Amino acid sequence: MSIPHYRRYDLNLLVVLSAIFEEGNITRASQKLNLTQPAVSHALARLRDVFQDQLFVRQGAAMVPTPLARQIITPVRTALQSLGSLTEERTFDPAADRRVFRLALRDVFESSVLPPLMEQLEKTGSLIAIHSVRTDRTEIEAELRRGSIDLAMDIPFPVGDEINQLRVVRDPLTVVARRGHPHIAAGNLSLDSFLAQGHVMVSSRRKGPGIEDFELNRLGLRREVKLRCQHYFAACRVVSQTDLLLTMPGRYAQVANLAFDNLLLPLPLKIPDLDAVMYWHANMDEDPASLWLRGRLTDIFSDQPTSTASQAI
Structure with missing residues (x-):
């Protein structure tokens, strides 16, 4: 029976x-x-x-x-x-588990997250693999729900109650200019001089204003965007060979300009710092592997110095 x-x-x-x-x-x-x-x-x-x-x-x-x-x-x-x-109580051993974590990261966060994370995994002999994937912002919530990604990092945007989020860093915008720029004396950049120059704008969208343009429009001001491109590294290289200015997140500016001799200058405009937010699904809140991953990423941002614009990299 x-x-x-x-x-x-x-x-x-x-x-x-x-x-x-x-x-x-x-x-x-x-x-x-x-x-x-x-x-x-x-x-x-x-x-x-x-x-x-x-x-x-x-x-x-x-x-x-x-x-x-x-x-x-x-x-x-x-x-x-x-x-x-x-x-039984679930456990996670990063040194023994063959886990593949899939992270939805934009290039801004890849440069901050991946080098220290992979360095740590290599030092500990971990068997973990990391896959950084590009996910459209409108699809992040659905992919977290399906489990096709484990975690996402992006700017703040509306999500449902089943998606948890944590702000991990605030990052001021920084202006990038080539060393020897004829209209930037002694590394000082006024708002008038900022507006008088041509600009590079980095965006994954085909059209629409940047963050700084909203504040400029509110003040009745406008900048001239002469180049719109998709990647900050390319934009930094363009800046190093022209008199165009680029506005970008400060932490990433320090990394992206290591290959160039560009100046990093404070944005002469009062704009709130950019928030970097970590997103994960609520059903992974107490998952040991997810807890470990979120802890490592939080530590990485805590250990990194706050970005400040300086005259040279």
Whole structure:
């Protein structure tokens, strides 16, 4: 006889059945389960109703299993062991687990996150692999829900209640200009001089203003964008060979301009710092692997110095 379908009974009854079989006594089974004797007797009555069999027959003080009880005890114990493994405390060992983390990162965050993260993994001999993927901002929530990405980092944007988020850094905008720029004396940049120059704008969108343009428009001012491109590294190289100016996140400016001798200058405009936000699905909130990953990324940003515009890299 097979075990009845699980929908017909409380799975906790199987625990009682196993305890009575093991102890051979209602009293000892109740002590083992930390239940009252009447509660165990009531559970046995329900088991008998489910299986349509006595299951245990009293012989003196002992409860002797019937042939059916002997037949089903092995699959019952196997089922209980399988259920128990699901409820055991989950752990994560970054040195031993062969886990692939998929992170939705834009190039701004790749340069800040990946070098120190991979350095740490290499030093510890970790078996973890990191895949950085490009995900459209409008698809991040859906991909987190599907589990096709484990975590995303981006600017703040609206998400549903099932997506958790944490601001990990605030980053001021910085102006990049070539060294020897004829209209930037002694590394000082006024708003008038800023507006008088041509500009490079980096955006994944084909059209639309940049962050600084919203504030300029509010003040009734306008800058002239002569080049719109997709990547900051290319923009920094253009700046190094022209008199165009580039406005970009300060932390990334320090990294992207290591290959150039560009100046990094404070933006002569009061604009709130850019927030970098970490996003993950709520069902991964207590997942040990996700907790480890979020902890490492938070530490990375905490260890990095706050970006400040300076005259040279």
